[in-house]
Amino acid sequence: MTTDGLRFWPVTDVGRVRDGNEDSFLVDKKLSLYVVADGMGGHAAGEVASAMAVRAFRDSVAKARDMLDDYEKGTGNVSRKDVLRLLEGAVQEACSEVHAEAQRDETKRGMGTTLTALLIIGSRGFIAHVGDSRCYLVRQGSVHQLSEDHSLINELLKRGRLTKEQIEKVQYKNAVTRAVGVYESVEGDTLDFDVLAGDRFLICSDGLHGYFEDTEYTKLFDETPEEEISQKLVDLANERGGKDNITAIVVRIPDTESGVDKLARDVNLKMELLHKMPLFRFLTYQELVRVLNITEVRSYDTNQEVVAEGQEGDELFLVLTGKVRVHTGDTVITNLLVGQHFGEMALVDKAARSASVSADEPSKLLVLRRRDFFEIVRKDHDVAVKLLWSFLGVLTERLRKTSRELGNEREKDAVKDVSEEMFAEVGEDT
Numbered sequence: 423m424t425t426d427g428l429r430f431w432p433v434t435d436v437g438r439v440r441d442g443n444e445d446s447f448l449v450d451k452k453l454s455l456y457v458v459a460d461g462m463g464g465h466a467a468g469e470v471a472s473a474m475a476v477r478a479f480r481d482s483v484a485k486a487r488d489m490l491d492d493y494e495k496g497t498g499n500v501s502r503k504d505v506l507r508l509l510e511g512a513v514q515e516a517c518s519e520v521h522a523e524a525q526r527d528e529t530k531r532g533m534g535t536t537l538t539a540l541l542i543i544g545s546r547g548f549i550a551h552v553g554d555s556r557c558y559l560v561r562q563g564s565v566h567q568l569s570e571d572h573s574l575i576n577e578l579l580k581r582g583r584l585t586k587e588q589i590e591k592v593q594y595k596n597a598v599t600r601a602v603g604v605y606e607s608v609e610g611d612t613l614d615f616d617v618l619a620g621d622r623f624l625i626c627s628d629g630l631h632g633y634f635e636d637t638e639y640t641k642l643f644d645e646t647p648e649e650e651i652s653q654k655l656v657d658l659a660n661e662r663g664g665k666d667n668i669t670a671i672v673v674r675i676p677d678t679e680s681g682v683d684k685l686a687r688d689v690n691l692k693m694e695l696l697h698k699m700p701l702f703r704f705l706t707y708q709e710l711v712r713v714l715n716i717t718e719v720r721s722y723d724t725n726q727e728v729v730a731e732g733q734e735g736d737e738l739f740l741v742l743t744g745k746v747r748v749h750t751g752d753t754v755i756t757n758l759l760v761g762q763h764f765g766e767m768a769l770v771d772k773a774a775r776s777a778s779v780s781a782d783e784p785s786k787l788l789v790l791r792r793r794d795f796f797e798i799v800r801k802d803h804d805v806a807v808k809l810l811w812s813f814l815g816v817l818t819e820r821l822r823k824t825s826r827e828l829g830n831e832r833e834k835d836a837v838k839d840v841s842e843e844m845f846a847e848v849g850e851d852t
Contacts, residue, residue: 427676433652438664444468445669454542460627463533471535482512509550513610520603534601566707572600629666716794722781735768736792744785
């Protein structure tokens, strides 16, 4: 799938309270780049900050057009990590320019802006994000927030010091914890993911998403002609208060003629099976995407060995298609089907494999390596807590199962001893 046929609908509005519009947006059709920024600062400085940021970000990306073309052609010279580094650099470039302008003009000191950008290259999407503007993915009847708010509200929610019901009582509801330009540099988030035919994206400022529950988007996208969705969302935000500037860009990936394509089936299968695993059950969609990005798919022929008993392992395996058998020599212990997994302890333990695993038929397995697992745990505190908590749950359940089995064996031994005693007594009586 190429970017040919991409459609987009941008709308911005001052809202019902503000005198000026400090939101800015940018669409570059040649780059397939979409950016929303929400400025902050007095004396119209917010408007300056957001406009400067989107232009500087776009210019930085445009300088690397040849590199992006190489990535889309699949020459092998450019990786997705190179594209992510490019976006990180573009965020820093924007931050540096906005901050420098604020230093030159005292009336603009402290100005800054959020920035949320979506870049589409072939069948891959890339996001760069700072602040509390958002990027949503609407896919096959579900809506997923792909960006995470860098805001005081979100930090309090994550730490359990605030409930959603208490948000309205917070004094500084619009306070952000990261912004482009307030300081000379800023830590931005980046994410890449598979783009599927029919996907729709919403990039918007908090003046819009602050008036909607995530569950509302799906219905609105389903019931509204796509060319009217951006305006519909802005109108509803105004009807519900319009206390801030409002900006929305809706982007639509063209459908394939054959409906759901192979890439969509593969991505959906991997996401569904990952989410069902106890280890990943607490992860958000965005976090699952990050995990999926560090996995690989391996194919095995019938009777081909996957892991060998006694060898040190460092990989978790999830059966995507086919069937594998767990065995010791020629003795089959069990069979694993689609959605079942093995080897999760290898992610944290260097012990040798306790059994061999071989393919019973042509099979595809999703593989997660220990070093990649530790890398994502090291970089993302929230993911680390969720994964380690899940690991604790898995270990606890295994301990309970082992305890039950030992208890059953002891009970069987006790019954056996009593029976032998009784038979012995009967023998003596006779």
